[in-house]
Amino acid sequence: MRILPSLLLALLLGLVLSACSRPAPDAPHLLTYASPYPPTHPFSKADITWMKHVERASGGRIRIKPYWSGALLSSDMSMMEIRHGLADIGLITPIYTRGGAHMLRAQSGFYGGIRTIEDQVAVYDCLDQRFPAFGDELKGLHVLAAQGGNFPGVLTRNRPVHSLADLKGLRLRAQSDAIDVLRALGADPVNMPMGEVYSALAKGVIDGVVAPADTIKSLHFAEVAHHFTSLRFSRGAYPARAMSDQAWRRLPPDLQTLLRDSRRIWEAALADEVLKAEHAGIAYAAGHGVEMIPFPAPEQAKLDALYNRFAIDQARRLADVGLDGLPVFREAQRLIAAGAIACARPSSGVNPMSTPR
Secondary structure, three states: OOOOHHHHHHHHHHHHHHHHHOOOOOOOEEEEEEOOOOOOOHHHHHHHHHHHHHHHHOOOOEEEEEEOOOOOOOOOOHHHHHHOOOOOEEEOOOOOOOOOOHHHHHHOOOOOOOOOHHHHHHHHHHHHHHOHHHHHOOOOEEEEEEEOOOOOEEEEOOOOOOOHHHHOOOEEEOOHHHHHHHHHOOOEEEOOOHHHHHHHHHHOOOOEEEEOOOHHHHOOHHHOOOEEEOOOOOOOOEEEEEEEHHHHHOOOHHHHHHHHHOHHHHHHHHHHHHHHHHHHHHHHHHOOOOEEEOOOHHHHHHHHHHHHHHHHHHHHHHHHHOOOOHHHHHHHHHHHHHOOOOOOOOOOOOOOOOOOO
């Protein structure tokens, strides 16, 4: 495999940091954690909650050194960077990775009709246990938390959206699983990094963005957009925090068990922080000139049906890379329709590299 020069440099930096940070045999276990987000971001606040829990529960035997704001980790190559030891633990984004995570990326679009963050994670757990392709794409990593998220609506500069018909002609930044849906509705979807959206809105390059309400405040979108429609683009969960196998194997069994058992703490903290951020965004909108527009239930039902229609197409396209996505889509929809979603995690608590599935 050819490694890009920038990644090679980052890997060398990671090895140096790892060598420098590894404690003496009688010292606590020092683990590095890397995230592309600043420590004030909701994701990072949840990460800090987890770090404090682990350090306290280990009796001080584990200490975690964080590296924030992309100092060590990128968004599109994070899985490879963690595998190669750039950091011991990190925020991974298979939904943005450049390759090697086709199933993990596609399955996040199979959750049409899902209603809560807890259900997003529960459905992901069930799919992960049933379909080996999930674990195959996570080789070299031990997943420490899966993550759902707030549901994107549509935030527009000048044209309010009251129905699906109002999307026609709008140039919207959107995540990849929503692009086919928006195009079918007559919109002009584009995919760009979220960091470029503020400038694009301010300059009129785009008419709006498909994003959750928390961005009204957290990304200062209230300054450049004035209408938020609470339609719900469904989204799924995905593995979002992981540890490299080499770092995992350095820990004694009891501390491995502690990290496995801390998964619910991390996932609960993530859900809590993103919900608080959404509430803060909605409250901020009220005092900063952003109109909050409800979306009619019949229109939402049409959107959900259209979303699932294109999700089936995405599932079928996985055959191009040798994967069978249709059973995964059908199982996700069966679980969502059943309502009561509960799949007990295996005793390992991780996506193993070598455990038979």
